[in-house]
Amino acid sequence: MKTTQQLFTAKDHLVSKDRFKVIWNNDKHWAQTEIPLGTDMSKYYKSDDYASHKNKEKSLADLIYFFIQRIMLRFKMTLIKRHSLGKKLLDYGAGIGNFARYMSKDKYKVIAIEPNPKAMDIAIRKGINVVSCLKKIPTTESFNIITLRHVLEHISRPKKILRELRSRLEKNGKLIIAVPNFNSFDSQYYHAHWAALDVPRHLWHFTTPGIQILMKESGFVMSQKYPLWFDAIYIAYLSEKYLGNNCPLLRGSFIGLISNIKASFSGEYSSLIYVFEKESSFLED
Numbered sequence: 266m267k268t269t270q271q272l273f274t275a276k277d278h279l280v281s282k283d284r285f286k287v288i289w290n291n292d293k294h295w296a297q298t299e300i301p302l303g304t305d306m307s308k309y310y311k312s313d314d315y316a317s318h319k320n321k322e323k324s325l326a327d328l329i330y331f332f333i334q335r336i337m338l339r340f341k342m343t344l345i346k347r348h349s350l351g352k353k354l355l356d357y358g359a360g361i362g363n364f365a366r367y368m369s370k371d372k373y374k375v376i377a378i379e380p381n382p383k384a385m386d387i388a389i390r391k392g393i394n395v396v397s398c399l400k401k402i403p404t405t406e407s408f409n410i411i412t413l414r415h416v417l418e419h420i421s422r423p424k425k426i427l428r429e430l431r432s433r434l435e436k437n438g439k440l441i442i443a444v445p446n447f448n449s450f451d452s453q454y455y456h457a458h459w460a461a462l463d464v465p466r467h468l469w470h471f472t473t474p475g476i477q478i479l480m481k482e483s484g485f486v487m488s489q490k491y492p493l494w495f496d497a498i499y500i501a502y503l504s505e506k507y508l509g510n511n512c513p514l515l516r517g518s519f520i521g522l523i524s525n526i527k528a529s530f531s532g533e534y535s536s537l538i539y540v541f542e543k544e545s546s547f548l549e550d
Contacts, residue, residue: 268292269288269291270288272457273286273457274457275457275462275464276457276458280311281308287464293478293479294478295469295470295472295479296447297468297469298464298465298470310381310466329499338363338364338367341414341441342368344538344540345410345439348488349409349438349439351408351409351435353373353374353408353409354368354411354412355411357378357412357430358379358416359379359384359395360379360381361384361388362379362384362387362395364414365377375394376394377393379397380397399429407433410438410441411433412440412441412442413441414443417469418444418467418468418469418471419466420469423479424483427485428483431484431485437542439542440540441541442538442539443539444471444537444539445496445535445536446533446534446536446537447471449528449535450524454524455504458504458508459500460501460504461496461500461536473490473532480541485541485543486542486543487539489540490539491537492525492528492536492538493535493536493538496534497524497528497534497535498518498522500521500536501516501517501535502514502521503517521535
């Protein structure tokens, strides 16, 4: 059996309308978006409709996104409190800083990292302590909690970044990662039209076995995982919208509900939050 094989081509619905190959890796149990050499990735983020950089509600999709976001902020805070007694938090890939600001209000000492200048400027205006990269944070600074919320799939060299983050995580600290699940029902149902593919911005499309392989190679072990129920409905709604179907919210809500029901038995929710700890026996290469 070949190590890699092309699954399909997927369309960038958000910015360029370009198509990209999605390649499955049998050894790693994940898929990868094939990016032509020399591609300027920054141009694919230049859209007022890019979700994590939005600051205003302008459409039905925006209303749904911000409604879900408000609910999930409280859920994520509860999850963090469950897994950590400390209050030093690094939010890697903070977008416009909504999560960082929410946690700061609960007396967390938050440092945010956001490389996009426009999103970073909005976060700064919200009073967030935000920098463009990890190197801008003193090496003496360590954290009880590091979060990557729908960020890992965007990183071109994830193992390198994860190992750098590991060096900033305290001994009993937790790394919390949220990513779409390539093995979910809605992923299989929509196939190349699954909105969570979000090519070419999403470079990686993880399964649970796949992300465990990556994290083990980066010096982490999984301690827990949690479902993100609302993601199935939102992603299915966007997928229906991209397909040009009538009543996308109604149809998407139905498919999202089916996805969640099936996942209640299989564990394969549309998106998952993973909690990782340092692997004590890990040796750097």
